[in-house]
Amino acid sequence: MFSVGRREREEKRTKSMIRCQIKQSGAGRGGASGREHQHHRHHHVGDGGAVFETSYASYKMGTPKGMVTGGVIHKSKGTDEVERMKAKGESQTGAIAQGAETPLWTMLPKDLIEKVFAFLPLHSLFQARCVCKCWKSVGFSNNLVKLRAEAPVSPPYFPVFLSKGEDRRWCAYDHVQRKWLYLPPLTFLPKEAKHILAGDGGLLCLSESPSTALNYVCNPVTRSLKRVPSLSQDYEPGITHMVVNGKSQGFKMIVTLTHYLESTHVFESRKNSWQATSCLPPHFLLWGRRSSAYCKGFLYCVALEIGGMNMEGLIAYDVNSGVWTDVHGLPRGMRDDPYVLSCGGRVLVVAAQKNTNGRLTSIRIVEFEPVSKRFLEVTEMPQNVMLDVFKCRGGWKPVAFGDKICVASKKTLSVAVYDMVRRSWHELPKCPLNTKVDVATFCYGPSLQSLQ
Template sequence: MASPSMAMDPRIWRNLPQNLLDRILAFLPPPSFFRARAVCKRLYSLIFSDTFLEMHLHLSPSLHWFLFFPSTNIPTPTTTTTTTTPTTLSTAFLLNTNDNTWHHLSFSSLIPPNFSPAASSGGLLCFISTTPGLKTLILCNPLSKLISQLPSSLRPRLFPSVGLTVGHSSFICVIAGDDLISPFAVKNLTAETFHADGLTGFYSPWTTASSLPRLCNLESGLMLFISGRFYCMNYSPFSVLAYDVASNDWFKIQAPMRRFLRCPSLVDLGGRVVLVAAVEKSKLNVPRSLRLWVLQPCGRAWAELDRMPAEVYRQFSEAEGGHGFECVGHGCLIVITIKDSNDILLFNSHRKVWWWAPPCPFLDVRQRRGLRGFAYEPRLATPSVGLLETPTSISFHAFSA
């Protein structure tokens, strides 16, 4: 801690040019920025300033954080029932991986009933309607509380897989599978793409359709977007589905050790497609473990990247207990969430370090509902939503911690 003699003279701060002060504030992480807004009216109003938001957009460092929703707020193909009781999304928990601190975000007055989180990218979360039929998607910035609604999809679906990639001036959204071919049956037949680009003026609202490969089963998993392609897991047997946006084509990639995998997940690890799964077979010559494979540049072959140390895997197996798990990647980090548990395991691929996240203080330790994780980069400004119609709701709230 600096001594009083080293403290900066308040008169220096008072005389700093406003543009220089704004530039300093643009580097603050969101929790610090929202606390600084309480200093005076001018700082409070910065979030309404287009000039400041543009500066923040270009200067603020990338933050590889994760957002978690209680799994009870997220239906699955087996829990998306025909009941008419509406489900309301109320809360989420933000993990700052730089210092392992938690923050609480409320969605109770923002997202309407019967919507659940489905994807994230570029500071935006994508929510999809959970009622069967034509699908409605909402893009939401959790910090500015600005939301925009996409037009309804062209095909009725039950609970399709969703992919999203967001840039400063463009976004692409894909929904795939779970085509409602009758009120009582679904098949994974087609995908639809929504593409908007402010630089080229290209705007394609669900007019780009494509056929999925035969005998595919997406199981409503998360999609990745890397180097012009969306990727998602395919089940029975395990493989990877890839969608090339430019050519509008889907194809399959065989998964490594596909007969011995359990709970496979695809993660984005520093711009690389990585498959994470438990490897289990009673007569396998190697110990049971959790392994990571990276997709090679050829786009067809895999190479083992890393595996969980034996002692960590023993702890993980005890916590997981065969209930299943999911993985999400962001930057050099991977988080593993366990079904029916609030425990979260993290892996830093650069430092080769595994550790358990501190318990979320906003969760009741007596209720182990499970958490669904999403990669999240907090951004005060997400201008690509301006490519849609006038936002349906705009309000501004501070972080609560």
């Protein structure tokens, strides 16, 4: 009790001395100025000119005993800290207010913004375009397209299911998010561009039907469309394959025309023209559901020998030189419905066997080694997985990327996946489309790839 009473007396004495100092200061400067000075927070006392704090709360925070010396009240250590905190807060508030008037992102160099945008996911880039006019102009610049082509890209979506209805819906599976995604509808395409022949690098090749030559190339993300110069219509097109070069921002389309000696034609987007190259070796035709796979500069297809042993084998087309290589015979049991795939720099052949009722009995995968010219067994789909995916008769198509191979059923909309790293099979959730569909033999990765 004694200490509390003593503290109260000290506080009262200090208050009275403060009031006396204020009155003396007001009397020396005039009544009006003195009264006005009482409302100020800081005052000059006597001739010493020392600054002090009249706030009792500040004094109570840390005023030690014996603070009043020589008629001057000095600021305590606690009061100094309060002053510094207040000054710091005022400076930060001013900076925030100034930043609100001039956003910081408007001060960033354009080349720095382009480098940051190059690594953004595509949906995040679309959102960034809506921030301001500066970011919108950067988001549509040609230099950004080149930077995004050089930057690491996310894995594409696969498999891709295409609706056969007039709504032109399509969806694909994202293996990163592990869910099905509805892709941008293709309603901007003309009615004659009904069938998708091939795709790569975010671009699609289209034609009026599977039996007619390609007519258009489009980018569903940018909704851009380009009509391709017409090719000879005398023969039905065999294989159509697209190869996109991200660095040069160009693409090639390789088309074979079906007749006795299948001729090969290559379209280059930079030249906007077709060029006829070599034909297949004599007595061979492209076979195996007209499937093809591009790997390390070569386009691999399945060829069938006409006459003789009717051998089916793997044949490669050198895209740079425009020459076909020799045919390498497929192993036994791989000659029914063979598909050629490219998976992580490896060339694979997927084939199925059916019973007399047309039901699938097995699906095998083998790998072709270009150096040794041999086929190595990879795996065979387990019977329980096959029964779950292919519950009834129906078409099937495989597609691969990275270390995963997907085998999709067009009838049940189910997908079986083989992981080449874990060497195991598993099933994906069922495709959400509820209409008649077709399965694409390519992967789709959204991009800003131009059509030039």
